[in-house]
Amino acid sequence: VALTALQLFSLARAGDVAALGRLLSRIESGADDLRVTLAEIYRSGGRAHIVGITGVPGSGKSSLVSRLVQAARAGSAKVAVLAIDPSSSLSGGALLGDRTRMSDLDAHVFIRSMATRGATGGLASAALGAVDALDACGYELVFIETVGVGQDEIEIAGACHTTVVVSAPGLGDQVQSLKAGLLEIADVHVVSKCDRPDGAHTLSDLTALMALRDRRGAWRAPVIATSAQTGQGIEELLRALREHRAVQRSSELGPLRERRIAEYRAWKSAEELLRQRLAAARNEALAELVDRMARREMDPLAAAESLLALCARKGA
Ligand SMILES: Nc1nc2c(ncn2[C@@H]2O[C@H](COP(=O)(O)OP(=O)(O)OP(=O)(O)O)[C@@H](O)[C@H]2O)c(=O)[nH]1
Numbered sequence: 001v002a003l004t005a006l007q008l009f010s011l012a013r014a015g016d017v018a019a020l021g022r023l024l025s026r027i028e029s030g031a032d033d034l035r036v037t038l039a040e041i042y043r044s045g046g047r048a049h050i051v052g053i054t055g056v057p058g059s060g061k062s063s064l065v066s067r068l069v070q071a072a073r074a075g076s077a078k079v080a081v082l083a084i085d086p087s088s089s090l091s092g093g094a095l096l097g098d099r100t101r102m103s104d105l106d107a108h109v110f111i112r113s114m115a116t117r118g119a120t121g122g123l124a125s126a127a128l129g130a131v132d133a134l135d136a137c138g139y140e141l142v143f144i145e146t147v148g149v150g151q152d153e154i155e156i157a158g159a160c161h162t163t164v165v166v167s168a169p170g171l172g173d174q175v176q177s178l179k180a181g182l183l184e185i186a187d188v189h190v191v192s193k194c195d196r197p198d199g200a201h202t203l204s205d206l207t208a209l210m211a212l213r214d215r216r217g218a219w220r221a222p223v224i225a226t227s228a229q230t231g232q233g234i235e236e237l238l239r240a241l242r243e244h245r246a247v248q249r250s251s252e253l254g255p256l257r258e259r260r261i262a263e264y265r266a267w268k269s270a271e272e273l274l275r276q277r278l279a280a281a282r283n284e285a286l287a288e289l290v291d292r293m294a295r296r297e298m299d300p301l302a303a304a305e306s307l308l309a310l311c312a313r314k315g316a
């Protein structure tokens with residue numbers, strides 16, 4: 001018997017990890033019966049600390065997260081990782097299997113990768129919906145790893161309580177994350193792979209760059225040197241994440257961030273809804289509109305207005 005999304009959610013909340021996995025698959029594929037469940041999930045969330053980890057390809061994000069998970073688990077938190085994997089749309093199944101087996105080792109760690117662009121094309125909503133589900137299921141610390149390339153991926157990392165931007169030595173230009181426009185969104189900077197001899201150079205470049213920005217206020221983004229190989233800086237990073245959350249909780253930064261995230265999500269959802277409805281309206285009415293335009297009986301803007309009017313009717 002196929003379980004409904006709501007049933008899967010109840011099971012997942014009660015600790016059924018397989019049910020949680022199936023629920024996330026449905027969220028990823030944008031299943032039809034999700035509406036009520038997603039609303040219920042959103043209502044029951046709000047306790048987890050959501051941490052976005054981003055950086056250019058190969059900067060060491062996954063290795064760092066794996067260390068962070070170990071360190072956080074030692075402090076006995078329930079930890080989840082959602083990796084937004086740009087390549088896994090091709091190799092999805094296999095990769096997912098691997099990740100699931102990794103987390104089988106520890107019942108309090110849940111690791112999952114999500115392929116870029118599921119059926120509905122709404123990457124941000126699917127990813128953040130999945131994070132809501134992890135939050136509602138009692139994971140206290142949730143990491144989202146996204147590659148810092150592409151608008152959605154960067155925005156997702158920014159739509160978290162704490163955003164970590166990973167820079168690494170040896171990837172060409174001194175600080176590639178600067179070029180990628182990532183440094184702006186960092187609450188915490190990491191220079192990874194500091195076991196490498198060229199790590200010191202990247203570290204001093206980034207520190208110099210950050211010193212130029214005199215950001216006043218309750219929080220100033222620290223620069224932390226780490227190595228996934230030796231474990232250097234991992235505890236310090238974990239402390240910085242917790243400190244950032246504590247500062248948010250005791251200042252205006254917390255409510256401000258919550259509102260910023262909520263605004264982004266409402267906007268993103270509206271965009272996705274509109275895109276879906278436009279696609280439906282297009283199937284229904286575009287052929288006729290195009291004919292009329294071809295005969296010059298209708299102009300492009302009037303055609304657009306007709307399509308939008310059809311969308312509005314669908315929403316009603
Ligand atoms: N020397 C050294 N190498 C590292 C360290 N962390 C990661 N690497 C290497 O850097 C490469 C990329 O590491 P990943 O952790 O997969 O990096 P990523 O940012 O998750 O990569 P993508 O998800 O593909 O963007 C691998 O070859 C790692 O072995 C480190 O602390 N020290």
Ligand SMILES: [Mg+2]
Nearest residue numbers: 061062063145
């Ligand atoms: Mg990775």
